[in-house]
Amino acid sequence: MAIYRLSSQIISRSTGRTVTGAAAYRAGEKILDERMNQTWDFTKKKGIAHAEILAPDNSPEWAYDREKLWNEVEKSEQRKDSQLAREIQVALPIELTNEQKKNLVKEFAKDSFVNKGMVADICLHDISGENPHAHIMLTMREISPEGFGQKNRDWNKKEHLLEWREGWAKYANNHLALAGHEIVIDHRSYEKMGIPLEPQKKIGPLKHISEDDRANTDRMQEYLETCRRNGEKIKASPEIATDLFSRKQAIFTENDIFRLANTYSADKEQFDEVVSAIKNSPDLVLLGAGENGKERYTTRQTLEAENSMLSKSEQMAKAHSHKVKNKYQKQAKASRTLAPEQVKAFNHILSSGDMCCVVGYAGTGKSYMLDAVREAYEAGGYTVTGAALAGIAAQGLFESSGIPSQTIARRLLDQEQGRSELTKKHVLVIDEAGMVGTRQMNALISHAHEKGAKVILVGDGMQLQPIEAGGAFRGIYSRTEGVNLTEIRRQKEGWQKEATKYFEEGKSNAALNLYKAA
Known part of the structure; x- marks a missing residue:
């Protein structure tokens, strides 16, 4: 991990x-x-x-x-x-x-x-x-x-x-x-994260010397004592371990449990006891075997976050509290040359409830269409704001569609510290939504639901495939209203459009072969 x-x-x-x-x-x-x-x-x-x-x-x-x-x-x-x-x-x-x-x-x-x-x-x-x-x-x-x-x-x-x-x-x-992983790391100390474990010093070169010499070093003894104390804490309260898993990833395997137990154990006997405590924890949920045949686990905290996210999304999809007059919609469309498919997506977003999803390949004109969406909502008296996982994606959303954006990490921090600007007069656009993990997505949607804001999730077709990082977006898309953009407009040649779809589907060799042939 x-x-x-x-x-x-x-x-x-x-x-x-x-x-x-x-x-x-x-x-x-x-x-x-x-x-x-x-x-x-x-x-x-x-x-x-x-x-x-x-x-x-x-x-x-x-x-x-x-x-x-x-x-x-x-x-x-x-x-x-x-x-x-x-x-x-x-x-x-x-x-x-x-x-x-x-x-x-x-x-x-x-x-x-x-x-x-x-x-x-x-x-x-x-x-x-x-x-x-x-x-x-x-x-x-x-x-x-x-x-x-x-x-x-x-x-x-x-x-x-x-x-x-x-x-x-x-x-x-x-x-x-x-890369398609929902795993996250956190730079904060255990104390600031509220994790009741002691930080363990790195042993570095000590792991390369003989076991007898290693056991006699003060540094190694200190390390093992810290491991033992942490292991005893997990044995007594295995929810510490399941909380660690919930913070890092939605789904994990038995090997992940072994790695965590190995990190917080001083010897083989304690390792076995820590593994047993985690596996018998009521917070651990067995999901069954994955595609590779290995058993997969999640935690009750993760399931609760997922259920909360889906429930609130469904409620928001049924609410229509961000209506815009037809004259403003016509005005936004008239000032641009939107393709029929883009007009359909525009109409869907403006007529949908307070939660909707937009799915499309790269180059289908999502950003160009969102620029028209922004203009219509702003003319109707709303404020459109954006968020994306990466800073460069947030910047790209602003430059391509005029939607002021920030990273999801920044937005979540503002929410935690009471600095969020969201109100019922806001529309929040979350770009590259398929890369957002369940816990993050739940926090964003829960806050928007509480403040009465509308949420538009934007992602590409591959982000609806069964990869762990796309689980949140895929789940919401399957339960709420969504619209698809499939016509690639950025490239003009047919083979270039085909290559773009190959890239989106992860078939890089096939895409590059088309470029080579041309």
């Missing part, structure tokens, strides 16, 4: 370290330290899956050469206690493929660090193993075509670390959702 971990440290000369040696070790390379005239050779190091340097657009060519880059850093620092680099280490979700893990790290590093002026040296370790993680080494000086300038002290501020910690959770959760 995906776990959250982001740690930060400074690589400094005051601790006797060199940044060239640190870079060579993490990348598994051979690097000459010109200042010390010493060669660091870690070419035999195993477990390194990918190493890459990302730099701002105005960086000199040598910034992309690992040996030259970190030697320049060493040259730019004269003090014997100089801070040479910052290192961010993150745990990678095991649910993602190796390529997806790499893309996640690169996007996070580029948006969080490189776009702010840092050079990021990223290295992915144990990517296919039990502990996939990434090291991100960052420069601490501004860079220009002429080289390094002054140190940016602002990067050392605590609020930036807090932003990076929260940001990693958002990026990881977005990539998990894009």
Whole structure:
């Protein structure tokens, strides 16, 4: 199961370290330290899956050469206690493929660090193993075509670390959702999340030494004692475990139970007891075997959230409290060239109840049609606002349809802290709805239902397929009014339209073959 971990440290000369040696070790390379005239050779190091340097657009060519880059850093620092680099280490979700893990790290590093002026040296370790993680080494000086300038002290501020910690959770959760997983990670501490377990320190290299040597280390003893105390808490209150599952994913397997029990057990005997306690918990619900033959479980909390979400959606679909006069509808349609299918979708949304679903392939003109919907509702005295799982999707919804939007995480936080603007005069558009998990969707719909707002769920055809992350959208679509857009308008050639549908259906090879043939 995906776990959250982001740690930060400074690589400094005051601790006797060199940044060239640190870079060579993490990348598994051979690097000459010109200042010390010493060669660091870690070419035999195993477990390194990918190493890459990302730099701002105005960086000199040598910034992309690992040996030259970190030697320049060493040259730019004269003090014997100089801070040479910052290192961010993150745990990678095991649910993602190796390529997806790499893309996640690169996007996070580029948006969080490189776009702010840092050079990021990223290295992915144990990517296919039990502990996939990434090291991100960052420069601490501004860079220009002429080289390094002054140190940016602002990067050392605590609020930036807090932003990076929260940001990693958002990026990881977005990539998990894009990959079809409803699993989520949370950057908050157990205490802030209300979880009565003690945080367990990472044991790192200790797991690679012999069992006898490991048992004799104070650090390992402390780790095992914490595991034992947490295991006893779960045995006494197995709802702690089911609550953890509910927070992370809607559906899980016996292997997930084993992983959690292994994390919070000190030995085999306690492991068996923790597994037994979880399996006998009244909060655990057996769903039966999935397509792969493995038993699947959920929790009563998840089922209650799903039932609440579906019940409120059905109630909202029957309510018609957001009517717009025909003259405003005609006005919005007259100012655009809408295709017959788009007109049908427009009419359906404006005539439907306070809950409706819009389903269509990419390129069918959903955003263009939603722009007309927005204009009609605004003319009728309503405020249209939007939300999407990813920040880039929220931005895209605003740019393509004029609907001011924010991330779902931001909206949920505003709801929790009483800052939500929703009223009975609001229409909430949730884009990429098939990627929104049950708990999040329930929270959004429950709040809109309470405030009397209308909700429009927008997604593509594949998001109605039986993938876990699409469960909420699929369930609501099956019980409420929905409209489909199937005519692809973005592409004009027939083979291009066919390729787009192949991409939507996950048949990438078939789609690429059409492009190759053309």
